[in-house]
Amino acid sequence: MTGDIRTLLARHLPDYRVRSIRRLGHGLDNLVYEVNDELLVRRSKAADPETNRQEVALLAAVRELSPLPVPEVVFADDESGVIAYRKLPGEPLDQHPVSVPERLAEPLGGLLSALHGLAPSELRDLAPLDVYPAPTLLQDAELDYRDVQGHVPESQRPLVERFLRETPPDEPRSLRFCHNDLGAEHILVDTATNSITGIIDWTDAAITDPAHDFALIYRDLGPEVFALTLSHYDLTLDDQDRARVLFYARCALIEDLAYGLSTGPRHYADAALTHLPWTFA
Known part of the structure; x- marks a missing residue:
């Protein structure tokens, strides 16, 4: 599975050097990986391109609305159900x-x-x-x-x-x-x-x-x-x-x-x- 994450990173961030990937956790619907201690890559267990696009748009709206920091999307791969965010501190x-x-x-x-x-x-x-x-x-x-x-x-x-x-x-x-x-x-x-x-x-x-x-x-x-x-x-x-x-x-x-x-x-x-x-x- 980490190989798939590397492939997606190479596709969307071709100049990004991957030093480490580790599985961070999982929920009922998603798997989460940490890359270089600075990116979080969330992969849906059941990819739905429309759901992925909708979530990216929602996060953009929430970032404008929320007085507290929320994840910033770095890239999304709708077909594989992946969204990559910048890791927030804390x-x-x-x-x-x-x-x-x-x-x-x-x-x-x-x-x-x-x-x-x-x-x-x-x-x-x-x-x-x-x-x-x-x-x-x-x-x-x-x-x-x-x-x-x-x-x-x-x-x-x-x-x-x-x-x-x-x-x-x-x-x-x-x-x-x-x-x-x-x-x-x-x-x-x-x-x-x-x-x-x-x-x-x-x-x-x-x-x-x-x-x-x-x-x-x-x-x-x-x-x-x-x-x-x-x-x-x-x-x-x-x-x-x-x-x-x-x-x-x-x-x-x-x-x-x-x-x-x-x-x-x-x-x-x-x-x-x-x-x-x-x-x-």
């Missing part, structure tokens, strides 16, 4: 926690103000509509929980099981442009300065419920950072919106726990268990 927050997470709240609030403040019609052709009914999410969470129940500390199981018996919240009244996967693994940070250096992985960006973006901040950084982020948010979240934030956070935590205990990296499960008390309290 480390993923999920594996490199900062000592003062409260300092992340203001830039996150600014980011979400910019994304959610955009009229969805402006990105209608680039960002898909993503509406997943709350009752279906709750059913999915219940199925995932059956698979992982034995890994949840016995003292914390009642918290999860009470949630799974509750009535899901009402559907959102309006949809906005969202990152739609703003977990700690997609927030790059400088741990020395407690600052955000970039927001990555916009493949799930969509027109959807803005509570989804806040939900992963709540799950991964806790209710205090969530509240501080809201204080720097230019739009309004009412009580119904906040109920959906908590609902999505809990569903997402159960999903991550199941993922980390099955096909995904174990640290997803470890983080889910660590964050369970504040997410379900």
Whole structure:
């Protein structure tokens, strides 16, 4: 596979000298390689030229919109489902926690103000509509929980099981442009300065419920950072919106726990268990 990456680099960057290629990681849909510690090459497991072109165009739009750094595309090869980006500085927050997470709240609030403040019609052709009914999410969470129940500390199981018996919240009244996967693994940070250096992985960006973006901040950084982020948010979240934030956070935590205990990296499960008390309290 690294041979294929070398071939693509030679085709699109003929004067670029490749000194090293290493596989950096993988997700459900993509493989990621690091080249010379300065480029990231993401290859889709199921290449779709139109999807590739759309993502490149979306990233260009997001770079104009976002107050935080986002990946800059160096080249794209639509037929092979490859996009190469300049590597942003910093480390993923999920594996490199900062000592003062409260300092992340203001830039996150600014980011979400910019994304959610955009009229969805402006990105209608680039960002898909993503509406997943709350009752279906709750059913999915219940199925995932059956698979992982034995890994949840016995003292914390009642918290999860009470949630799974509750009535899901009402559907959102309006949809906005969202990152739609703003977990700690997609927030790059400088741990020395407690600052955000970039927001990555916009493949799930969509027109959807803005509570989804806040939900992963709540799950991964806790209710205090969530509240501080809201204080720097230019739009309004009412009580119904906040109920959906908590609902999505809990569903997402159960999903991550199941993922980390099955096909995904174990640290997803470890983080889910660590964050369970504040997410379900």
